[in-house]
Amino acid sequence: MPQFTTMQRIEKILKDLVAQAALQHWNINLEEEHIQVQKTRREFEGDFTVVVFPLLRYSKQNPEQTGKFLGSYLVGSSDLIEAFNVIKGFLNLVVAQQYWKDQLDGPLCSHDYGMILPGADAPTVMIEYSSPNTNKPLHLGHIRNNLLGHSVSSILKATGKHVEQVNLVNDRGIHICKSMLAWQKNGNGEDPVSSGMKGDHLVGKYYVRYDQIYKSQVQTLVEKGMPKKEAEAEAEVLKEAREMLRRWEAEDPEVRKLWETMNSWVYAGFELTYKRLGISFDKTYYESETYKLGKELVLKGLNKGVLYQKEDGSIWANLEEEGLDHKLLLRSDGTSVYMTQDVGTAHQRYEESVFDSHIYVVGNEQNYHFQVLTIVLKKLGYAWADKLYHLNYGMVELPEGKMKSREGTVVDADELMDEMEDTARQMSEELGKLEDFTEEEKSRIYRQVGMGALKYFILKVDPKKNMTFDPRESVDFNGNTGSFIQYTYARIRSVLRKGAEKHKGTSQEVLNEKEIALIRIMYDFPEILVEAARTLNPSLLANFLYELAKEFNQFYHDHSILSAETEGQISQRLLLIESAGNIIESGMELLGIEVPERM
RNA sequence: GGCUCCAUAGUUCAAGGGAUAGAAUAGCGGUUUCCUAAACCGUAGAUACAGGUUCGAGUCCUGUUGGAGCUACCA
Structure with missing residues (x-):
């Protein structure tokens, strides 16, 4: 008969004893996961409860008899079980007080109770979260993301994982050009010092300003008789923003300088917000440095025949076998899209640090994106695609509905x-x-x-x-x-x-x-x-x-x-x-x- | 249109297929010469609808209704 000590988890002890009883009396080898042990509900006497219904097919007796049989067996086999009662199909067990006393005297008072220290062979988990845009300050939605990412990281560390927290800053693209453009037009050289504003808020102010200019231009065009859709594409300021993005990509020194300046304001602002939230990262990636990644991988995939090219030169993945659509991976002009970049960054990170899993903390509106990402990586032949996990979280809404930046209902x-x-x-x-x-x-x-x-x-x-x-x-x-x-x-x-x-x-x-x-x-x-x-x-x-x-x-x-x-x-x-x-x-x-x- | 997710007290959240569906808050009623009353106790109130699987369904399956998201050569 096995000896149990008070240092073992009681659930495990109970399961072992039930399995032992089953073997001796019913001649059946019960797997541990088939034995249900749960905490006894408050209104009944006892500490733990064995659900006997699933065992009836082995005991060939009714619930009451089976419960009583198991109860006496458990009480007779271990000093740790003091008493039992059976109600319907539930066997409630009373644990000896000594067991609880020993917990209190032993592990419970230890400062790291419940924590698992990472061993030498601890799995590495990479976790990406926060991932802000640099055209506006953080809002309530980002807060949920940041708090989740940080807490999940801490919990993983506390349970013996080696965790690397990374951030991917979306520092380039049309949105930041819009802020830059509005600042050029209306900024009068204003900066965080002269305005007394936090850098991210200042840049956000010009993002809003851009939108005002854009709207009034669209309005003017519509008043002149242009259809709304056309006006929305033809507004002068939008063309200017596109032109600025083109110059940015061509590494125009003037545009790059302004971009660096305004981004640096934003980073200083983010830094304060992060500090206040109590979060930090082991490594920060910038999209301006990663946005071209993935292109080679896509071309390689094209050569291998797992992707295909259209007549206009754009490259696509056919996901019909997976029950999905076709997905663009390279534009006809050869530039990358978001998916291309994510294929590239995942690959880069795996090269840098062979992770056992990679978690993306990203809202559930991007479920489709991550589903596709995994499939595309598999098509390209990367077995580690299965190690990617999208931790998707729900939206944060206000009592009056969704937060809308245009209506100014965003909670900063x-x-x-x-x-x-x-x-x-x-x-x-x-x-x-x-x-x-x-x-x-x-x-x-x-x-x-x-x-x-x-x-x-x-x-x-x-x-x-x-x-x-x-x-x-x-x-x-x-x-x-x-x-x-x-x-x-x-x-x-x-x-x-x-x-x-x-x-x-x-x-x-x-x-x-x-x-x-x-x-x-x-x-x-x-x-x-x-x-x-x-x-x-x-x-x-x-x-x-x-x-x-x-x-x-x-x-x-x-x-x-x-x-x-x-x-x-x-x-x-x-x-x-x-x-x-x-x-x-x-x-x-x-x-x-x-x-x-x-x- | 297609795909995915969601629906639990007035409200905000819980409930690894298991017992009489738990809390909080709002409401009503109590507790302090005593270790912090930012606390404690009592009271009342809910599984959207219709089928099915199961010894047992808020939980699994099907349908209906209602809501959200995705479905860009955006990110």
Whole structure:
């Protein structure tokens, strides 16, 4: 009979025991994945539940009999199982208190509980996110992208992967020419210093200006009797922008100089926004350096006969076999399109660093693009095409509908962050808990709380789903929010400071129901992390931390820590809440959220 | 037109094919001489519709309705 120790995961122990019972009594070799063990629902007695329905075909007995048989078997085979009950087809098992005590005394209080350190042979994951255009500042949609990319990167690192975070800046193209052109026309030499504007906002201002000029020109043409479609193609300023792009591609020194200048303003602005969001990259690629990549690969593909050329010279991939359309890969003038470039950058990155997987954090409106990218790479003969993964996330919408830059309903990233911190400040001042703090300490806390609320609000939603961003709701600091979790942490730290001398770091006393409930939740942390990493889904972690915080607050409300009955109990509770604090801290860090000592 | 995704309390989100569908918020009603009330407790409220598969369906399949995205020699 195998020996089990309290250091093993209990789910594994239960599955092994069930499999053992099946082998001995039903003469059947049960695969582990066919044994269902889940957490017992609150309303029933027990810690873990074996679902017996799937086992009936082997036991040849009814659910009740099968459950009872397995229950007695488990209780008889291991000291870790104390009792059981069977309700319908569910076998509920009570785990011995010693098991929970040993968790608390052992792994739970470790600062890196649940983390997996990357070994020498850790897989390399490359992750591309953010990918901004340089013609306007970042908005709410970018925030979701950046927060997701950063959090997923952190979660992958925490589960033993080697992660390379990369950014691909879209720094060239007609859009930036439009900003440049409008600045030339109306800028009067204005720059970030003279205007006092953040560089990305300044350039964005001229992008808007361009659109105004363009619209009025179209309007004028229409008034002169030109059909609207034609006018939209004939507007003078559009032709000028195209001409500027042509000169840019011809490396015209004057255009290049202006381009470099205005881009440098934007980068300085982005840098501030990134810093504020707390994100950074291992490597930044610029499209101006990569946009010609892929052309050779496409030509090679043409030679191999996996692509075809039309009479006008353009090169295409036929994707009909895959149930899709035909896709252009090189224009008739020989220039690249976005797809060509992505084929090229993927190839380049694989050459630079042989990754085990490559994640693109890009909105779901580009699902088709990435589907095609993988197929084209496979056609070109690259087996690693299967290692590309498109982490597609849903749109962020406002209560009144989609964000539209033309209608000015876009939520600007910088303004939003200002607003969040400002609301945090107002809220805090009303509560008046930080009055003895210095201004620096206060503003640090306002920043932590404001940013925490924003980040949590976005990350708690399943990335795949579209989400509604209600500004009023996002600055709410009550309920299922980042602030709630931060507040819980601050409470824990406060008690720990006051009880430092009584903290012996051991668990000797009998645990009550609330204490066990808290341990049970904390015990799930490693599995939540692994699952969040597997599914690239930080919302699992966010919702877990909320559950943990809620459970702690109940415990805190019902039981005094520092005035517990015995010294041993005080010490044990301090150990318990320290563990909870550690998990909250490290979990929040994986979401990119700081936790304050006080608030 | 074709392809893909989505539809859960008034609202915003949860629910690895498993028990009586959970939270938050808004509403109503409570809790503080006591470790931070940014907290805690109680109350009420939902699976778009119609079939099917299954011992069991919010979850899988088909259809209907409603919404979003994609379907550029744009990125």
